[in-house]
Every structure is written in C-alpha cells, then in structure tokens.
Amino acid sequence: MSTKSATHNARSPWQLGIPLVWLSLLGLAVTGMAQLEGVFRLFEPDVRSVIYSRVDFSLLLGRHLFVVAIAALVTITVGLAAGIAVTRNKGRDFLPLVSQLASIGQTFPPVAVLALAVPVLGFGTLPIIVALMLYGLLPIVRNTLTGLQEVDAGIKEAAQAMGMTSGQILRQVELPMAAPVILAGIRTSVTINIATAALGATVGASNLGDPIIAGIVNGNTAYVVQGALLIGLLALSVDSTFEQVQRRLKAY
Amino acid sequence: MIELFHVTKRFGDELAVDDVSLKIAKGDFCALVGTSGCGKSTTLRMINRLLEHTEGRISLDGQAIRDFDAVQLRRRIGYVIQSTGLFPHWTVARNIGLVPRLLKWPSAKVHARVEELMDLLGLPEEEFAHKFPHQLSGGQAQRVGVARALAADPDILLMDEPFGALDPITREKLQEELRALQARLHKTIVFVTHDIDEALQLANHLVVMRAGRVVQQGTPLELLHKPADKFVESMLGGVERGLKQAGLARVADHMLPLGSTLPAESRVPGSMTLRQALSVMLRDHTERLTVVDPHERPVGELSMRKLIRESKADQGHQREH
Numbered sequence: 001m002s003t004k005s006a007t008h009n010a011r012s013p014w015q016l017g018i019p020l021v022w023l024s025l026l027g028l029a030v031t032g033m034a035q036l037e038g039v040f041r042l043f044e045p046d047v048r049s050v051i052y053s054r055v056d057f058s059l060l061l062g063r064h065l066f067v068v069a070i071a072a073l074v075t076i077t078v079g080l081a082a083g084i085a086v087t088r089n090k091g092r093d094f095l096p097l098v099s100q101l102a103s104i105g106q107t108f109p110p111v112a113v114l115a116l117a118v119p120v121l122g123f124g125t126l127p128i129i130v131a132l133m134l135y136g137l138l139p140i141v142r143n144t145l146t147g148l149q150e151v152d153a154g155i156k157e158a159a160q161a162m163g164m165t166s167g168q169i170l171r172q173v174e175l176p177m178a179a180p181v182i183l184a185g186i187r188t189s190v191t192i193n194i195a196t197a198a199l200g201a202t203v204g205a206s207n208l209g210d211p212i213i214a215g216i217v218n219g220n221t222a223y224v225v226q227g228a229l230l231i232g233l234l235a236l237s238v239d240s241t242f243e244q245v246q247r248r249l250k251a252y
Numbered sequence: 253m254i255e256l257f258h259v260t261k262r263f264g265d266e267l268a269v270d271d272v273s274l275k276i277a278k279g280d281f282c283a284l285v286g287t288s289g290c291g292k293s294t295t296l297r298m299i300n301r302l303l304e305h306t307e308g309r310i311s312l313d314g315q316a317i318r319d320f321d322a323v324q325l326r327r328r329i330g331y332v333i334q335s336t337g338l339f340p341h342w343t344v345a346r347n348i349g350l351v352p353r354l355l356k357w358p359s360a361k362v363h364a365r366v367e368e369l370m371d372l373l374g375l376p377e378e379e380f381a382h383k384f385p386h387q388l389s390g391g392q393a394q395r396v397g398v399a400r401a402l403a404a405d406p407d408i409l410l411m412d413e414p415f416g417a418l419d420p421i422t423r424e425k426l427q428e429e430l431r432a433l434q435a436r437l438h439k440t441i442v443f444v445t446h447d448i449d450e451a452l453q454l455a456n457h458l459v460v461m462r463a464g465r466v467v468q469q470g471t472p473l474e475l476l477h478k479p480a481d482k483f484v485e486s487m488l489g490g491v492e493r494g495l496k497q498a499g500l501a502r503v504a505d506h507m508l509p510l511g512s513t514l515p516a517e518s519r520v521p522g523s524m525t526l527r528q529a530l531s532v533m534l535r536d537h538t539e540r541l542t543v544v545d546p547h548e549r550p551v552g553e554l555s556m557r558k559l560i561r562e563s564k565a566d567q568g569h570q571r572e573h
Binding site: 152154155157158159160161162163164165168172173176177 | 300302323324325326327328329331333334335336337338339340341350351354400410
C-alpha cells in the first residue's frame with residue numbers, strides 16, 4: 001500500500017510525541033516519587049510518612065498493567081468473536097441477545113461484581129479480572145457490531161461478485177474497514193478499565209489502587225494523590241498511544 | 253453463450269422473475285430494460301449466483317451454473333455496479349488486481365495486467381495507481397470498476413446500471429468508451445439499465461421486461477419498428493420513437509450522391525446520427541444538408557424528402573415479415 005499519500009497529513013512529529021511525553025512523565029513519577037516529598041508534605045504536614053512505601057511503585061504499576069492486559073486480552077477475543085459471529089448469516093439470530101448481554105455487563109456496577117465474585121473466587125486478583133472483563137466487554141462488542149454493520153452493502157456485494165470467499169471478505173474487506181471503529185471500542189474499554197482496576201485493591205489485589213485505599217483508610221491524602229496521579233498518567237499514556245494507532249488506521 | 257430456460261425467482265411468496273427464457277450469444281451486447289422492480293437486476297444477479305434461481309435452468313456454454321462452485325464461477329464473470337463497490341482502503345492498482353490475485357497469478361503478471369488495464373481505460377498509471385477511491389471523480393471510479401471487472405479477462409461481463417449515477421456528459425463519454433471497448437474485446441455483455449437511450453446506443457440485443465416477465469426481445473431496430481404492445485412502445489419513447497430510430501442511423505448511410513443542384517449551405521459530417529442531422533435541419537430551416545468528410549470536403553447530400561420516402565419503404569418491408 002502506498003505510504004506516500006497515506007501519511008502526509010496524518011502524523012506530525014509533534015503528535016507522535018504526545019504518548020512519549022505521558023510515558024516519560026509516568027516513568028519519572030514511578031521512579032522519582034520520593035523526590036516530591038516536599039510537595040506531598042503540603043497535603044499532610046502532620047503524618048509520619050507522606051510517600052507510600054509499603055510496595056514499590058514500579059511493582060504496583062506492573063501488577064496494574066498485568067490485570068488490565070489480561071482483562072483486555074479476554075474481552076478483545078470474546079468481544080471480536082461475538083461481534084463477528086452475530087453479523088454472519090448463520091449467527092444473525094443471536095444479534096439482539098448478544099448486544100443486550102453486553103449492555104447488562106456494563107450496567108452492572110463493578111463494585112457489585114466484586115462483591116459477588118469474592119465469595120466464589122476468593123480474595124485477590126481473580127475477582128477484579130472478572131469484573132473488568134464484564135465491564136470492558138460492551139464497548140468492544142458494540143463497536144465491533146457497529147463497525148461491521150457500517151460496511152457498505154455495495155462493497156460487500158462487489159467483493160462477493162468478484163469471487164471472494166466469505167472468509168476473504170471478512171479478513172480483507174470487513175475487518176480492515178471496521179478497524180477504526182473497533183479500535184475506538186478497545187480504546188474506551190482499556191482506558192475505563194485502567195481506572196476501574198484500582199477497585200481491585202479493596203479485595204486484596206495489589207495494584208495502583210493500593211495507595212488510594214491505604215490513604216483513605218489512614219486518612220492520608222498524599223497517598224491518595226500518588227495513586228491517582230499514577231493511574232491518571234498510565235491512562236493518558238495508553239489512551240494517547242491508541243489515538244496514534246487510530247490516526248494511522250484512518251489515514252487511507 | 254448464456255442461456256436461461258424458464259427461469260423463475262421467488263422471494264418468499266413474491267414472484268420477482270417469472271418464467272424468463274433468454275439466449276445471449278457469445279459476443280452479444282444484451283441490454284435488459286424495464287421500470288424499477290421489473291426483475292432485470294434480479295435476472296442479472298442470478299447469472300453469477302449472487303442470487304440462486306428458484307426454478308428453471310441457467311447455463312454457460314451449455315453447462316448448468318449450478319454445476320460450478322459459486323466462488324469459482326464468479327471469478328470467471330466480470331461484474332460492474334452503479335455504486336462501483338471499490339474497496340476504499342485499497343489503492344486503485346490493488347482494487348484492479350483483485351481477481352487475478354484471487355486466481356493466484358504470479359505478482360509480476362498481476363502488475364503487468366493492472367498496467368495494461370489502466371492504460372486501456374485511460375487512467376495514467378503514474379497518476380492513478382496509488383490513489384484511493386475517495387480521491388477519484390465518479391467517472392474515474394467507474395473506469396476503475398470496469399477495469400477491475402475485466403482484470404482476469406472474463407468472457408462475460410455483467411453490468412448493473414453502471415453509469416446511472418454519473419452526470420450526463422461523463423455518462424455519454426463512458427458509454428462511447430464502452431462501445432469502443434466492446435468492439436475490440438468482443439465480450440458477452442449483459443447490461444441492466446432503465447435508460448432506453450443508453451440501451452439503444454449500446455446493445456444489439458434488447459430485452460424489455462415488465463413485472464418479472466420478458467415482454468419483447470430483439471434488435472433495437474426490430475423493437476423500434478414493431479413494438480409488441482403499448483408498454484414496449486412507451487418504453488421506447490412513444491411518439492418520439494422515430495427520433496430514437498434516427499439516433500441509431502448514421503448520415504453517411506443515408507446520403508445521396510452530390511447532385512447537379514447547388515449544394516446546401518448547412519454542412520454536417522457523415523459520422524453524425526440522423527437524429528442530430530434532423531435537428532440541424534430544424535435549426536437551419538432547410539430540408540437539404542451537405543454531407544462532408546473529416547477534411548470538410550463535400551461527399552454527398554442529405555434530403556428530408558428522401559429520408560421520409562426511405563422510412564416508408566422500410567416499414568412496408570417490415571410488415572411483410
């Protein structure tokens with residue numbers, strides 16, 4: 001494919017730099033939080049420690065990313081598969097059912113999912129992964145459905161008439177054309193889940209939610225701010241990276 | 253050769269195509285004409301099995317199309333639609349090379365064929381090969397659509413109102429090019445349109461359809477001379493039928509040798525249609541025209557009286573059949 005016409009207005013070095021800026025800020029915050037002790041002292045002049053130090057921030061970040069990544073992997077696989085299946089001729093009957101199930105998944109509050117999951121799955125990382133999976137499924141299913149259904153009927157007919165098999169039409173025409181919309185769904189799902197994953201700290205999953213919960217329990221605002229800052233920077237890094245990928249996809 | 257024997261298509265209870273029999277000879281340019289919903293598109297789409305016929309038999313060169321694998325069958329038949337159906341995320345060159353790649357041609361051969369077709373359809377390769385469909389005008393996009401249909405050199409070309417969405421000037425230009433292309437390539441073309449002028453200009457086999465049935469078929473002249481009923485007559489332009497017929501004839505075929513009388517002042521080229529020549533007569537208030545060759549040299553004369561006598565003789569001749 002031509003890159004000559006595809007890229008000239010899609011990217012400038014400035015736009016490419018945005019994810020890098022957020023990523024470096026995140027890196028700095030993870031490694032150099034202790035340097036900001038003076039700043040956090042302003043929030044809590046009276047407590048003994050103002051920098052959360054029970055677990056290393058980089059370890060918390062790693063666990064946070066792990067939970068979100070596992071949930072994203074499952075939701076993307078399940079969401080794409082479901083979206084594709086119900087837009088095929090054979091699966092079309094299940095289309096309303098699947099879109100309703102996905103909606104229910106999102107209207108169900110993650111806190112309630114956690115409360116229900118803990119007795120079954122026990123404390124730790126597993127219940128939060130389940131909650132994130134349910135919560136993150138809707139944007140992916142909905143956007144996969146929209147993206148595939150928006151592919152022009154004339155284009156699909158032409159593809160069929162040229163002698164493409166249904167698998168070839170799906171892979172070479174429908175999915176590439178729906179890709180920007182599907183990716184937007186994945187972006188929403190992952191970004192929301194980065195924030196939601198912090199709830200895992202309430203059921204014993206150790207991640208960037210830990211400083212927040214610890215701060216609330218001990219009345220230490222500085223801890224809360226540190227957790228929130230890192231989660232915010234992580235969400236911005238991931239979100240802006242997705243934005244760059246989307247720009248490239250839409251460049252044709 | 254494409255043959256349809258008593259072909260019927262039902263969508264549920266609705267009868268879309270009703271007992272249609274057609275024989276489209278190799279090299280024919282067959283136009284299916286009729287009002288919206290008359291079953292012409294449905295008939296077309298049954299030939300490449302985008303729709304399966306309910307009853308009857310459709311065969312290509314004597315072999316029933318149901319004996320072929322549908323996907324393989326379609327790769328042997330070109331298909332052009334009004335909305336072009338080009339893939340928006342592919343370049344022009346990649347769109348055109350689609351069917352050869354499906355047929356697993358080596359990439360050098362695909363590339364050479366794409367170049368050949370872009371040249372054939374007047375799309376300079378260096379300018380268009382790397383463009384995307386949204387960067388093309390309507391006429392250019394439909395040229396790419398035709399090139400894509402011709403890519404694997406199919407014997408049969410199915411066209412579903414290919415020029416219906418174009419402005420009149422572009423449409424006329426593409427019609428002219430299609431006619432020139434057909435004169436070179438001798439494909440078997442089935443062409444659906446509701447534009448009777450388009451059908452008369454392009455086709456040598458006209459099929460008029462109504463409510464799923466074939467009302468009349470034949471050459472354009474046969475239909476113009478002897479429409480089977482009021483519907484065909486109105487399809488063919490009612491009282492303007494005479495003009496439509498004149499639109500099919502060339503001045504050069506109806507002129508008289510230069511006479512002894514003074515040549516008329518108004519001049520027309522021999523390649524003009526009779527219809528255009530009649531218009532010149534009305535405009536210039538004359539019943540005689542001087543016919544000139546491409547170098548503006550007078551070669552003959554066209555006379556209104558002679559034309560009227562000629563068409564009377566023609567009709568008498570037709571009635572005897």
